[in-house]
Each structure stands twice: as structure tokens, then as C-alpha cells.
Amino acid sequence: MEEKERNFYDKIKDAVSAYLLHDPNAQAVTAFERERKKKTVDDKTLEMFRESAEAGHPFSCFNLGRCYETGNGVEQDLEKAYEWYRKAAVGGDANAWLALAKMFDKGLYVNRDPKEAAMWLSRAADKGHPIAKIGMGQKYSRGDGVDRDPAKALEYFKEAQKLEPGIGSYILGEAIGDGIGCEKNYEEAFRLFQIAHDNKFPLGTYNLGMMYEMGLGVEKDEKKGFEYLTQAADEGISEAMYRLAFHYREGTSEAAKDPKISFEYFKKAADKGFPPAMVETGICYENGYGVERNREAAFRCYQKAAATGLHTAIVCLAVCYRAGIGCEVNEQKAIELIERAARLGNSRAYHLLAQYLLEENPYDERAINLEMIAAESGFIRSALFLGGFFVQNSDAGPDKEKAAHYFRIAAQEGDNEAKFELAEILNTEENKDKKDLQKEIWDTYQECADRGHPLAAYKMAQALREPEKYFPEEEDIPERFTDEPEDRETQAIRYMSVAASGGIPAACQEVADRSFWGDGLRVNLQSACGLYHYIADELSNQRFLARYAFCRVLISMEFVYGKVGEYDPAIEGVIENERFRIVKEDANWKEGMDLLEKLAKEKVPDAMIFLPLARTLSTGGRVVFSSAADREMQDFIDDLPETREKYYVQGLLQAIRKPEEIADTIRILRYARSELSACNVDQILGNLYYSLTRAPAKKRRDTKILQDFSEGWASPLKTDSLEKMRDMARNIRSGSVWSDGSYWNEKKRPTRMELLNTASALYMEAYETGQSRDLRSYARCGEEISDLKMIYVIPGIVAIAALA
Numbered sequence: 001m002e003e004k005e006r007n008f009y010d011k012i013k014d015a016v017s018a019y020l021l022h023d024p025n026a027q028a029v030t031a032f033e034r035e036r037k038k039k040t041v042d043d044k045t046l047e048m049f050r051e052s053a054e055a056g057h058p059f060s061c062f063n064l065g066r067c068y069e070t071g072n073g074v075e076q077d078l079e080k081a082y083e084w085y086r087k088a089a090v091g092g093d094a095n096a097w098l099a100l101a102k103m104f105d106k107g108l109y110v111n112r113d114p115k116e117a118a119m120w121l122s123r124a125a126d127k128g129h130p131i132a133k134i135g136m137g138q139k140y141s142r143g144d145g146v147d148r149d150p151a152k153a154l155e156y157f158k159e160a161q162k163l164e165p166g167i168g169s170y171i172l173g174e175a176i177g178d179g180i181g182c183e184k185n186y187e188e189a190f191r192l193f194q195i196a197h198d199n200k201f202p203l204g205t206y207n208l209g210m211m212y213e214m215g216l217g218v219e220k221d222e223k224k225g226f227e228y229l230t231q232a233a234d235e236g237i238s239e240a241m242y243r244l245a246f247h248y249r250e251g252t253s254e255a256a257k258d259p260k261i262s263f264e265y266f267k268k269a270a271d272k273g274f275p276p277a278m279v280e281t282g283i284c285y286e287n288g289y290g291v292e293r294n295r296e297a298a299f300r301c302y303q304k305a306a307a308t309g310l311h312t313a314i315v316c317l318a319v320c321y322r323a324g325i326g327c328e329v330n331e332q333k334a335i336e337l338i339e340r341a342a343r344l345g346n347s348r349a350y351h352l353l354a355q356y357l358l359e360e361n362p363y364d365e366r367a368i369n370l371e372m373i374a375a376e377s378g379f380i381r382s383a384l385f386l387g388g389f390f391v392q393n394s395d396a397g398p399d400k401e402k403a404a405h406y407f408r409i410a411a412q413e414g415d416n417e418a419k420f421e422l423a424e425i426l427n428t429e430e431n432k433d434k435k436d437l438q439k440e441i442w443d444t445y446q447e448c449a450d451r452g453h454p455l456a457a458y459k460m461a462q463a464l465r466e467p468e469k470y471f472p473e474e475e476d477i478p479e480r481f482t483d484e485p486e487d488r489e490t491q492a493i494r495y496m497s498v499a500a501s502g503g504i505p506a507a508c509q510e511v512a513d514r515s516f517w518g519d520g521l522r523v524n525l526q527s528a529c530g531l532y533h534y535i536a537d538e539l540s541n542q543r544f545l546a547r548y549a550f551c552r553v554l555i556s557m558e559f560v561y562g563k564v565g566e567y568d569p570a571i572e573g574v575i576e577n578e579r580f581r582i583v584k585e586d587a588n589w590k591e592g593m594d595l596l597e598k599l600a601k602e603k604v605p606d607a608m609i610f611l612p613l614a615r616t617l618s619t620g621g622r623v624v625f626s627s628a629a630d631r632e633m634q635d636f637i638d639d640l641p642e643t644r645e646k647y648y649v650q651g652l653l654q655a656i657r658k659p660e661e662i663a664d665t666i667r668i669l670r671y672a673r674s675e676l677s678a679c680n681v682d683q684i685l686g687n688l689y690y691s692l693t694r695a696p697a698k699k700r701r702d703t704k705i706l707q708d709f710s711e712g713w714a715s716p717l718k719t720d721s722l723e724k725m726r727d728m729a730r731n732i733r734s735g736s737v738w739s740d741g742s743y744w745n746e747k748k749r750p751t752r753m754e755l756l757n758t759a760s761a762l763y764m765e766a767y768e769t770g771q772s773r774d775l776r777s778y779a780r781c782g783e784e785i786s787d788l789k790m791i792y793v794i795p796g797i798v799a800i801a802a803l804a
Contacts, residue, residue, distance in 0.1 A: 041073030058091025078109035114145030130164035154181030166201035186217030206232035226254035238274035263290030278305035299326025311346040347379035383410035454502020461495035518679035522770035546606035552592030567691030647672035686762030
């Protein structure tokens with residue numbers, strides 16, 4: 001008879017003996033089989049366990065105790081569980097010994113007694129129980145209830161691995177990876193985790209994934225690591241779910257950043273009872289990260305995690321009670337929880353407790369000591385607090401040595417602010433001659449700047465522009481500050497942008513100007529507008545308020561502004577309609593114009609410069625400047641020195657009010673762009689060059705000036721040409737030079753193809769530098785260039801064909 005058949009008949013025999021003869025052995029086996037099949041303990045199963053146990057069968061005594069411990073089939077009763085385990089233990093059941101060890105280890109019903117637990121574990125281990133051997137190994141590795149003996153612990157782990165290659169290989173791999181009773185050996189640990197994985201032990205799969213991810217004991221392979229972690233998570237390992245959640249929260253090479261998926265993994269791990277995941281789930285609920293904000297749910301997550309004794313959760317719960325996050329404010333409860341977490345050694349709790357004390361007394365000695373303990377354990381907030389405290393707030397006066405010590409602690413933990421403050425403390429006159437220290441200081445400034453520290457970035461920008469000011473001896477200037485001036489200026493602009501993002505007023509001013517003019521940065525009116533408004537508020541400066549107002553007007557009239565200088569009768573009606581709509585409806589335009597008018601009346605220079613142009617853009621070329629105030633503004637602009645504001649405004653006014661004088665307008669704007677870095681006029685220059693191709697020939701008689709573009713519009717102008725252009729720009733209002741074309745008599749007139757090529761290049765430049773958001777003008781030029789080429793190519797082809 002086959003083995004399978006024999007087992008079947010044996011089971012039938014046991015069932016008959018159990019039901020009819022009430023045989024204790026048969027009842028124990030049959031009840032256990034029923035539980036395994038039904039995956040629960042029903043009344044019949046419980047009855048057989050009880051009858052068999054009362055007859056003294058050790059295995060049934062153990063199972064009945066297990067039912068009472070877990071509440072499976074009966075109401076949970078730890079006292080009865082303990083009693084039945086004791087009866088099973090007397091009968092020699094190894095599982096009961098293991099169960100009693102757990103009760104004494106955790107203090108379930110009985111007082112916690114590690115030695116008693118070790119005694120029961122030792123009995124089970126001696127009987128060859130693999131889990132008991134693992135338990136004894138853990139006790140010897142920790143010295144819990146026995147004298148600590150890592151070598152003996154390793155022996156127990158090795159014995160367990162032989163008996164149970166799944167969990168045993170996993171436990172032994174952890175021990176060898178941690179160097180318990182031996183030297184750390186990641187390669188051997190990896191091999192053991194592979195065995196555990198091959199034996200379908202999910203924690204082995206999880207550790208295998210972590211080894212691949214970190215490159216421990218095996219060549220780093222993030223893809224394989226992620227695959228093993230995913231498999232372990234699918235098999236229910238909460239640690240793997242927790243790890244995957246961070247992948248999706250931060251965004252890695254294997255997982256795109258996805259707050260929703262991150263939250264789902266945290267939630268799954270939390271639901272499986274993993275305390276750190278409960279905390280992270282609470283943080284997600286509290287901040288609305290990947291899930292709708294729900295502070296009550298956050299509070300419940302912190303409560304559950306705190307109930308497990310996790311000190312980070314206890315601190316989070318304390319913060320909730322103090323701030324009323326998902327609960328009523330309870331200051332006393334908050335303090336009790338913080339003190340409890342502090343007793344567990346939580347650094348954040350030390351810091352919070354110290355802050356409570358410092359609210360009463362800024363120099364409380366106990367508070368400072370608590371902050372010191374937290375700082376020395378690497379808690380960044382405490383280290384930063386102490387650094388600042390000893391810089392200026394110490395009751396004994398500044399103590400830069402102590403401040404440097406605590407800033408260095410935070411810096412070693414990677415805090416950017418601490419690194420900058422440490423560099424500031426060290427960057428003193430007495431340290432100027434210490435070359436190695438100076439290198440460290442400026443390396444730190446650069447690192448902080450590259451990581452986005454505004455003040456460090458501002459300092460780097462200044463040093464790049466004037467290295468001699470910071471390094472008196474030329475040979476002491478670090479290599480990064482000896483690049484070509486143009487390269488250093490490019491870096492300086494980048495650092496100024498970082499400084500502006502942090503609200504440094506001087507940097508904001510520079511970046512706002514560069515964003516408006518396109519000087520070293522892309523043209524960005526929105527950015528310039530916001531920065532001008534910030535500086536005006538921060539410095540109470542009306543000049544920047546006027547520039548903010550002008551930017552508001554330009555942003556509102558973007559379509560009209562982009563068409564300045566374009567000679568195309570087909571769009572004139574469209575522009576007028578758009579101008580009328582803006583003037584009538586746009587609140588931004590109205591706010592900008594009202595503010596400019598108000599500031600101009602107060603004689604704010606920038607308002608007097610930009611108001612005439614804002615009015616002209618808003619009304620078209622029909623505006624008449626006839627009042628005394630208008631004439632005063634016009635004279636003010638004429639009397640300005642050579643500034644880009646002057647020629648920018650004059651050039652645009654001329655383009656709108658005198659569209660027939662295209663070449664004159666080009667002269668002004670070319671000078672403003674080439675000499676004064678007003679690089680935001682490319683779109684308008686493109687419009688002007690394109691207009692020359694459309695205007696009647698008589699309007700192009702004075703275009704010899706354009707021959708500077710024959711090799712491409714961006715080629716440098718000759719020095720003498722620039723000088724003549726400067727003279728012309730100076731005398732724009734007097735008209736003394738404009739009619740004289742003798743400067744250019746030696747130049748031939750440009751062809752239509754050259755004008756189109758120039759306009760096309762300008763339109764592309766305007767698009768690439770942010771002045772225009774579409775390429776329709778560029779495409780239109782391209783079509784016309786193609787048409788012109790065909791005019792010349794087709795007759796040539798015909799002539800060649802005729803010759804053939």
C-alpha cells in the first residue's frame with residue numbers, strides 16, 4: 001500500500017478512536033488536524049483538546065493553553081493559558097517549555113524573569129527544538145538571563161541552522177553579518193540569506209534585497225535589491241513594505257517618486273503591527289502626504305505605536321497633545337510623555353524638554369545640560385541651538401570655541417546651516433594666514449552654496465567677483481577664484497540666483513534686474529516682478545516698487561508688447577482690440593498703472609522713466625505728452641546719463657510712435673543691447689528687421705547701418721561703428737545726426753534675404769532666452785526664406801536643363 005494511502009487510513013483510524021473511543025492520543029492528533037484544515041478552533045476541536053488534556057495528554061495541554069493565550073475558540077485567559085502550559089511542561093512537551101519561556105520573557109501573566117525564561121528555553125533547546133536554540137542564542141548574545149557569551153550564541157545559531165535551514169540560515173546570517181561570536185563576514189551572511197530565501201523564508205528574501213541594495217557581500221545591484229524587497233513585501237514582510245515606502249517617497253532609480261504608493265506601503269506595514277511604519281503613516285496623515293490630511297487618524301497612529309513603547313512615537317504623541325493635533329490640548333500629558341521618552345533615551349525628547357525649561361528661564365542649567373546630551377548623541381536641532389547659544393546668548397558671554405564644537409557636531413551630521421556657521425566662526429582675521437584652514441573654510445562655503453545656502457552663495461558670488469578683496473596675497477587665492485573673468489561671472493550669477501531664492505535683498509535686486517533685462521539670465525518678467533515687489537517691501541524702496549508696477553503692466557500687455565515694431569497691417573486691428581480689452585478689464589494692468597502714476601507724481605525716478613512707455617503701450621502711438629508733468633518726465637529721460645533704461649524706453653517709444661523710422665529705432669536698441677546689456681529687446685529687434693522686409697522700398701533707404709549683420713546678427717560691431725552709434729543715441733531728441741547717412745555710405749544695402757535671416761536669428765534668440773513663448777514669428781521668417789530660395793533655385797535649374 002502507498003504511503004499516502006496508509007496516512008489516509010491512519011487518519012481514519014485516529015478519527016474513529018477519537019470520536020468513538022475518546023482515546024487521548026487520537027483526540028490530540030485529530031483535533032490538531034481539524035484546526036489545521038479549518039484554520040480556527042471550533043467547538044468540536046476545543047472539546048477534543050479539553051478531553052485529551054484533562055486525560056493528561058501533554059500535546060493537548062499545550063494546545064489548550066495556546067487557545068487560552070490567543071483567544072482562539074475561547075475567551076482569552078492568560079492565567080488558564082499558564083496553567084495548561086505548566087501541565088504540558090510537566091508532561092515533557094517542548095512546545096510548552098518554549099511557551100513558558102515566552103511568558104517569563106515578556107511578563108505575560110507572570111512577572112518578567114529572564115533567568116526562568118532561559119531555564120525553559122534551555123530545556124527545549126536540549127531536546128533539539130530549533131526555535132528554542134535560536135532563543136538561547138539570542139539570550140547569550142545579549143546577556144539576558146545568562147552571562148553574555150557571543151561564541152556560545154553563535155554555536156546555538158549554527159545548530160538551529162542545521163535543524164531548520166529556512167529561519168536558521170536567516171538568524172545565522174544576521175549573526176555573522178553583525179559579527180556576533182566571529183568577525184563580520186558579509187559574503188557568508190549573503191550566502192546564508194540566499195539559503196533562507198531558497199527555503200521560502202521571506203525574511204531571508206528581505207535581507208537578500210537589502211544586501212544587494214547596499215552592496216554588502218555582493219556587487220551592488222539596486223534593480224535586484226528592489227525586486228527582492230518587492231517579493232518580500234508581497235510575502236507579508238512589514239520591514240520590506242517599510243523600505244519600499246521610502247523608495248517611493250524619495251524617488252529612486254527603481255521607483256519614481258509617488259506619495260500615494262509610499263503611503264500605501266507605510267499603511268500596509270503599519271496594519272501588520274510594525275511600529276516605525278505606524279509613525280510614518282501618522283506623519284503622512286498629519287501632513288497630507290499621499291493621502292488626504294487627517295490629523296485625528298495621525299493621532300491614532302501615534303497612539304498605537306506609542307503603546308508598543310517606541311520612543312519616537314511617544315514624542316510624536318506628546319507633540320500632538322501640546323499642539324492639539326487630532327486631540328484636545330493637554331499640556332500636562334505632553335510633558336509626561338516627553339519625560340517618558342527622555343527616560344528611554346530619545347534625543348528629541350531631551351531637546352523638547354529643554355525647550356520647555358528655557359521658556360521659563362533662557363539660561364536654565366538643566367535645560368542646557370539636556371541639550372548637550374542630545375547634541376552629543378548627534379541630534380542636529382540641539383547642536384544648532386547650542387551653537388547659536390554660545391555664539392551670543394550664553395549668560396557668561398560669547399564662547400566661540402564651544403559654539404564651533406556644537407556646530408561641528410551638526411555639520412558632521414550633514415546639516416548645511418551648521419557647516420556655514422562653522423565656517424563663519426573660523427573665518428576670522430587671526431585665521432587669515434592659515435592656508436589649510438582657509439582652504440577648508442572656502443571649501444565649506446562652496447559646499448553650502450552648492451547645497452542652496454543663500455548667505456554662502458552670496459559670499460561665493462562676491463569672492464568670485466573680487467577675489468583680491470578676500471585673499472590679499474595673490475598666491476593664496478584658491479584655484480576656483482582664478483578662472484577667466486567671464487567664467488567667474490557666470491558662476492557668480494548662478495550663486496546670486498541661489499542667494500536671491502533665500503531672500504538676500506542685494507541678490508534679489510541683481511537677479512530681478514538680470515531677469516528683466518536678460519543680462520546673464522533668461523528674461524523672466526514674472527520672476528522680476530515678484531523679486532522687485534519683495535525688495536520694495538523689505539527695503540521700503542519706492543524705486544523697486546515702480547519697477548514692480550511696470551512689470552505688472554508688461555505682463556498684462558504681453559501680447560501687445562511682443563508685437564512692438566512689427567509692420568503688419570493685418571494684425572493692427574487685433575492689437576488694438578487686445579489693448580482696449582486690457583485697459584478696460586485687466587486688474588493687474590490697472591494696479592500697475594495706478595501705482596506708476598502715483599509714484600511719478602511723487603517724483604520717483606524709475607516711475608518717471610517707465611510711465612511714458614507704459615502709457616504708450618496702453619494707448620498706442622496716438623498718446624500725446626502735452627502736460628507740464630509729461631514734459632517734465634520726457635526731459636528727465638533725455639537728461640539721463642547713458643543707461644539702458646534711457647535707451648530701452650526711447651527705443652520702444654520710437655518704435656511705437658514713429659513706425660516709419662525703423663532704422664533709427666534699430667540704432668537705439670542695438671546700442672542699448674550691445675553696449676548696455678539690455679538683452680530683452682531681441683523680439684522687438686526681430687520685429688523691426690522683419691518690418692523692413694515688408695515696408696515700401698522708400699522706407700528702407702537708410703538701412704546701410706544694418707550691414708553689421710551681414711555675417712549674422714550677433715557678430716560684434718566695430719569700435720568706430722559703436723562710437724558713432726553712441727553719438728547718434730545721445731542726440732536722438734535733437735535730430736542732428738539721424739538724417740546724415742554718410743557714416744554708412746561705404747556699405748551696400750542689405751538684401752531682403754539678409755534681413756529675413758537677421759530677423760529669424762533674433763526671433764530664435766528671443767525664444768531661447770525667454771522673451772517669447774512661441775515660434776510663430778520664427779516660422780514665418782523661415783517660410784519666406786524658403787520661398788525666396790526657390791525664386792533663385794528654380795530659374796537656375798531651368799537654365800542648366802536648357803544647356804544640357
